[in-house]
Amino acid sequence: MKIFKNGIPIVPVLALLLLLSWATILYSQGYRVNLNKKQVTVTQTGILSLRSIPEGAKVYLNGKITTATNSTVSSLAPGSYKIEIKKEGFTDWEKTVEVFNDKVTDITALLISKSPRIEPLTTYGVAAFSMSNDGTKIAYATKNGKEPGIWILPLSGASSISIFGGNRNLLVADSSSIAYSLAKSISWSPDDKEILIKMSEDKYYLVAVGGSVNQIPLEDINDPKTIYGSWDQIRKDTLAKYVEKLNIPQVLIPIASNPASVWSPDFKKFFVKVPVAEGKVLYKIYNFEDPLPVGEEKEYSPLKVGVADNISVFWYSDSYHLVVEENQTVEIVRIDGSNRTEIFTGSLASPLAYPTPSGDKIIILVSFKQSVPPDLYTVSIR
Numbered sequence: 001m002k003i004f005k006n007g008i009p010i011v012p013v014l015a016l017l018l019l020l021s022w023a024t025i026l027y028s029q030g031y032r033v034n035l036n037k038k039q040v041t042v043t044q045t046g047i048l049s050l051r052s053i054p055e056g057a058k059v060y061l062n063g064k065i066t067t068a069t070n071s072t073v074s075s076l077a078p079g080s081y082k083i084e085i086k087k088e089g090f091t092d093w094e095k096t097v098e099v100f101n102d103k104v105t106d107i108t109a110l111l112i113s114k115s116p117r118i119e120p121l122t123t124y125g126v127a128a129f130s131m132s133n134d135g136t137k138i139a140y141a142t143k144n145g146k147e148p149g150i151w152i153l154p155l156s157g158a159s160s161i162s163i164f165g166g167n168r169n170l171l172v173a174d175s176s177s178i179a180y181s182l183a184k185s186i187s188w189s190p191d192d193k194e195i196l197i198k199m200s201e202d203k204y205y206l207v208a209v210g211g212s213v214n215q216i217p218l219e220d221i222n223d224p225k226t227i228y229g230s231w232d233q234i235r236k237d238t239l240a241k242y243v244e245k246l247n248i249p250q251v252l253i254p255i256a257s258n259p260a261s262v263w264s265p266d267f268k269k270f271f272v273k274v275p276v277a278e279g280k281v282l283y284k285i286y287n288f289e290d291p292l293p294v295g296e297e298k299e300y301s302p303l304k305v306g307v308a309d310n311i312s313v314f315w316y317s318d319s320y321h322l323v324v325e326e327n328q329t330v331e332i333v334r335i336d337g338s339n340r341t342e343i344f345t346g347s348l349a350s351p352l353a354y355p356t357p358s359g360d361k362i363i364i365l366v367s368f369k370q371s372v373p374p375d376l377y378t379v380s381i382r
Contacts, residue, residue, distance in 0.1 A: 046099035048073045050085070052109040053359075054382050057087035069109070085109040090382070095338050097295055105295045110321060112332060112341045117380040121153070121161070125373025126365060130186040130195075131155075131354040135265060135317070138354070138363065139171070139195050139209075140376060141183040148181035149173040150197060152209065155356050161378060172197075172207055180205070190234040196227055235259040242267055246288045256286070264319035269335070271313065271322070279307045283322075285335050302337035312351035317359040325353045330362060330379070343381055349374035 050059050052069035059067045062082050066073055069085065076099045085093040090111040099105055122142055129140035138153045153168040155161060172180050178199070185198040197205045204221040221227060239257045246268070248256055255261060255272055263270040268289045274282045283303035287296060302322065305311050312325040316332060324331045324340075330353045333340035343362060350365040360382055367374035 044078075044101040045075045046078055046101060047104045048076060048081070048083070048097070048099060049104050049106045050083070050109075051107065052085050052087065052093070052111055054087070054090075054111060057085045057090070057093075057109065057111060060084035060086065072104075083107060085111070087111055089114055091341050093339055100294060103294045106293060107295075108318075108320070110318070110332065110334070110339070112343060112381050116343050118344070119378050119380070121363065121376035121378060123375060124148075126376050127181060127373075128183045128185050128198075129350070129352065129365060129376060130188060131352075131363075132188050132192040133190060134192055135354075135357055137192075138376075139186045139188070141181050141186065141197075143181050143373075144170075147173060148179070150180045150183065150186070150195070150207070161356055161361060171195075171209065172205075178205070187228075190231055190238060196221075196224060198224070232259050239263075247290055248288060252286060262313075262315065264315045265317055266319040269319060271315075275307070276304070281305055281307055281309075283313060287335075297336070300335050300337065302333055302335055310351065312353070314353060314355070317355045317357055323353050323355055323362060325351045330364060332362075332381070344379050 048061075049072045050067065050069050055069050057069045058065055059069060059071075059073075060083070061073065063084075078099055078101050080096055080098055082096050083094065085107075090113055093109040093111055095107070097105055097107060122140070122144070124143040124145055127141040129138055131138050136155055138155060139150060140153065141150050142148065144151065147170055149170055150172040151168050152171050153161075174181050180197060180199075183197045183199060187196040187198070189195070192209065194206055194208055197207060199205065202222050204224045204227075206219040206221055206227065236257060236259060239259070239261075242263075243253055243256050246256075256270060258272075261270045261272045269285055269287045271283050271285045274284050276282050281304070282301050283305075285300040285302065287298050287300070289296065292298065303311075303313065303324070305326075310326065314323040314325075315321075316323050320335055322333050322335065324333055325348065328345060328348050329342055330344040330348075331340055331342050344364060347367050348364060349367045352365065354363045355361070356363065356378070361378040361380050363376060363378055365374050366377050
């Protein structure tokens with residue numbers, strides 16, 4: 001074997017190339033070499049992937065500005081880090097997260113505007129409203145000037161959700177004998193193909209969604225228990241099919257299959273109310289993401305309230321946050337209970353607060369004057 005080639009020692013060069021290749025592989029896997037006077041050590045590090053909605057926010061790591069979203073911070077020693085994400089005009093976001101060896105921890109900060117814009121969706125007064133199960137449309141009862149009745153408002157396409165847009169359609173118009181516009185409540189069937197209109201305690205109408213205007217109701221119902229019972233059974237059967245596809249512990253299957261459990265839009269999580277000691281109720285979230293993202297947990301308990309407290313909880317569109325209405329205030333909170341942020345406080349006429357599919361707006365029913373009927377409004381959070 002030649003030791004020299006063209007005057008260059010071959011063995012040292014090969015050794016150097018092997019060393020560089022080894023170092024490159026270790027570096028790509030998160031290892032870092034620490035040099036000091038006494039010894040050389042090799043340690044493994046982790047990475048933070050930082051994203052914000054909206055993007056372009058400043059990222060502070062343990063109090064020091066480090067980068068901007070959307071980016072990554074690498075070569076971090078394993079351990080806890082305080083992350084602050086700040087953007088002018090938006091509420092600061094902060095959380096302490098764990099960095100792990102040879103793993104990427106994804107962080108997505110939902111930033112809420114400090115001055116949410118409130119815009120009307122209706123102007124003639126709304127008696128009742130309800131969002132479809134798939135979150136893509138709202139049914140509402142309104143006088144609506146010359147065309148009172150039950151209307152359907154599609155929610156797809158955030159730019160179209162306004163008083164002037166949305167391609168809303170009149171589903172059932174008031175007749176000389178039935179004022180649908182004065183409905184007490186509206187309920188969607190599990191497949192979103194029908195709505196049940198409650199006019200009084202003993203008068204309901206079942207109407208097909210997508211039918212022609214002024215259609216005759218499918219059924220005049222005095223007792224809705226049969227309808228609700230059949231809908232509950234459909235929900236149970238549908239949930240059972242979803243549950244079969246998920247890796248759910250046997251002990252949780254009855255809870256997961258219960259219609260009282262509220263599933264997230266991505267159908268990988270659900271929350272349920274659990275009574276605990278001292279007259280309290282715990283909102284418990286079960287997470288079945290597989291694989292489980294780094295830093296996430298299988299169970300969360302973000303809310304603990306009194307049994308008598310007036311609180312309504314809904315999933316936010318990203319499946320990582322909840323929309324909470326309590327004491328005339330609407331807030332958004334992450335599923336781990338962090339970054340609970342107020343978005344609206346006022347004279348809510350209903351505890352319902354629905355996010356649009358894009359998540360940039362929350363739809364509420366508000367009355368700004370006692371002498372004026374409540375109307376639907378959107379609260380733009382970014």
